[in-house]
Amino acid sequence: MRRLKINIENLSKSFSGKNVLKKLNLKVYESESLAIIGESGSGKSVLTKCIDGLLDYDSGFISYDKIRNIKELNSKKKNAYMTKFGILFQNAALFDSLTIEENLRFAKKDCDLSKILVDVSLPKSILQEYPSNLSIGVQKRIGLARAILKDPEILILDEPTTGLDPIIGRQIILLIKKLVKKNKITTITVTHDMESVYEFSDYTAFIKNGKISWYGKSKDILKSRNKPLINFINGIY
Ligand SMILES: Nc1ncnc2c1ncn2[C@@H]1O[C@H](COP(=O)(O)OP(=O)(O)OP(=O)(O)O)[C@@H](O)[C@H]1O
Numbered sequence: 001m002r003r004l005k006i007n008i009e010n011l012s013k014s015f016s017g018k019n020v021l022k023k024l025n026l027k028v029y030e031s032e033s034l035a036i037i038g039e040s041g042s043g044k045s046v047l048t049k050c051i052d053g054l055l056d057y058d059s060g061f062i063s064y065d066k067i068r069n070i071k072e073l074n075s076k077k078k079n080a081y082m083t084k085f086g087i088l089f090q091n092a093a094l095f096d097s098l099t100i101e102e103n104l105r106f107a108k109k110d111c112d113l114s115k116i117l118v119d120v121s122l123p124k125s126i127l128q129e130y131p132s133n134l135s136i137g138v139q140k141r142i143g144l145a146r147a148i149l150k151d152p153e154i155l156i157l158d159e160p161t162t163g164l165d166p167i168i169g170r171q172i173i174l175l176i177k178k179l180v181k182k183n184k185i186t187t188i189t190v191t192h193d194m195e196s197v198y199e200f201s202d203y204t205a206f207i208k209n210g211k212i213s214w215y216g217k218s219k220d221i222l223k224s225r226n227k228p229l230i231n232f233i234n235g236i237y
């Protein structure tokens with residue numbers, strides 16, 4: 001039985017007159033892995049930021065467990081709400097002037113960093129390094145370590161494989177898959193990488209013109225008759 005975790009109804013968000021999300025509807029179920037795909041600029045990152053509370057939306061609602069509409073939370077409750085999320089940002093977003101250890105302790109002061117490094121398959125010596133000395137693949141692993149440090153209920157991964165070669169990209173996906181399955185974390189992954197969608201995400205939502213144009217099991221994407229979706233995954237615009 002699927003258990004509804006997040007319910008998004010009629011969500012709208014615009015930036016200076018540009019409507020990015022237009023009465024969008026989407027449901028996220030507990031312990032499932034959902035992929036969000038769509039053209040560049042279609043609003044994938046904006047949608048995840050509305051969900052995790054980093055952006056306010058204009059209208060519609062997002063409910064989470066028993067919270068009716070996260071927009072109505074006062075600032076104290078909103079802060080508590082935001083701690084439910086672990087986020088791997090599109091560019092890993094580590095602090096350049098801090099070492100890896102400082103970056104991780106900034107997220108959670110008292111924690112066993114050796115354990116988390118084992119989880120993301122990195123050596124302890126990495127803690128003394130600065131982000132700029134590390135490859136993008138390693139930075140993403142650190143970003144992932146930071147995202148899971150606080151045992152989040154929801155993990156948001158914004159393009160976890162972008163900028164990585166196919167081998168490192170696959171390693172990251174397998175790593176995430178292992179961590180997510182082990183901890184039964186609900187995951188929302190924004191990606192352009194269809195291989196990782198088939199490998200990792202149970203369900204997929206395709207965003208087009210500010211709405212979810214297709215939603216279903218990832219393994220059914222290729223059977224879909226949704227023309228924009230088929231064109232998108234075949235790279236036809
Ligand atoms: N803070 C902001 N202020 C103004 N416009 C914004 C802001 N954030 C996003 N936008 C606009 O909203 C639209 C959707 O952006 P978003 O970053 O969600 O796209 P995306 O689907 O994640 O694209 P990509 O695949 O390139 O990451 C874009 O036109 C973008 O310029």
Ligand SMILES: [Mg+2]
Binds near residue numbers: 090158190
């Ligand atoms: Mg984006």
